[in-house]
Amino acid sequence: MAPSETTDKWLAFAKRVQxxxxxxxxxxxxxxxxxxxxxxxxxxxxxxxxxxxxxxxxIKNLFTNETGYQTPKVDVRAVVFEANKILLVHEKIDNCWSLPGGWADVGYSAAEVAVKETQEEAGLEVKPVRLLAVLDKKHHPHPPSPYHTYKIFILCEVTGGSLQQGMETQGVGFFDRTNLPELSLERNTPSQVQMLFEYLDDPGKEAYFD
Known part of the structure; x- marks a missing residue:
């Protein structure tokens, strides 16, 4: 078994034991x-x-910061296209790029989180259009994480606002699929972004789930 596969295996054991x-x-x-x-x-x-x-x-603080029955965390990402390009924001935390979004907030629906995060991180007002995908993070090439995470991708359309960075971002822009910047792998992978472009090519493509 390759080293990365061994790490992933023991990471899964650690999460399950926790x-x-x-x-x-x-x-x-x-x-x-x-x-x-x-x-x-x-x-x-x-x-x-x-x-x-x-x-x-x-690690203890990360791993044990919740009480009650443990369930997966939920990460919501807004997918916004313009002129055949996808919206990405430049994260301050790791100096890489990601789809606007983040952890789901208590009291907000997934769609409301996508709208709120896009406005806060990219300056754009959007409306949610449809669910594109629900992914289990463990099935994708993200770095090891202490959390078991579901990732929700929601297609959104721009209704107003203008591109501007937010408190957690230091840049924002639309990018072509063949010229993506360095992605924040903790948040999204190149294969996930390329998968999202398939919905631009085929608007009738069914939602994907792991």
Whole structure:
């Protein structure tokens, strides 16, 4: 098994162990169960630390920052085309480019998140048109992450506003499929962006899901 495949395999183990531990801590009925599930949680942090080399306390804070039954996190991305080009924003956090979007906010629908993030990150007012894809991040070539994530891509049309950077972005623009800038792989991959261009070529293409 190749090194990257081995890492992905153990990353999946660590996430699953953490999910079991968190569910156990939520529903534990006595101190003995709580102690065992806390030990499982610590083991998952140790596995993640071995994989990433990060400080164990940082990993613990990321891995155990939620309570209750653990479920996948949701990342929503707006897909906006203009003149056969796709809208991308230049992220300050890693100096790379991504589709506008981010973690889903409590109290907002997925469509509302796509609209809000596009306005905040790119300065454009948009309306959601249709769902294009729901992807499981583990099936795509993203860097290792402590979260199990579903990614939602929503096609949007521009209704107003003008291109301008936001608090988390340092640039914004439309890019041709053959001349993409360096992408923020944590957020979107080249294969995902190329897949999205297929919906520009074929507006009737069915929504994709893993």
């Amino acid at each position: 999910a079991i531990a968190q569910a156990g801590l939520t529903y534990a009925v006595n101190g003995y169960d709580t102690e065992r599930y806390e030990e499982l949680s610590a083991i998952s942090v140790q596995i993640m630390q071995e994989l990433s080399g990060e400080n164990p306390e940082k």
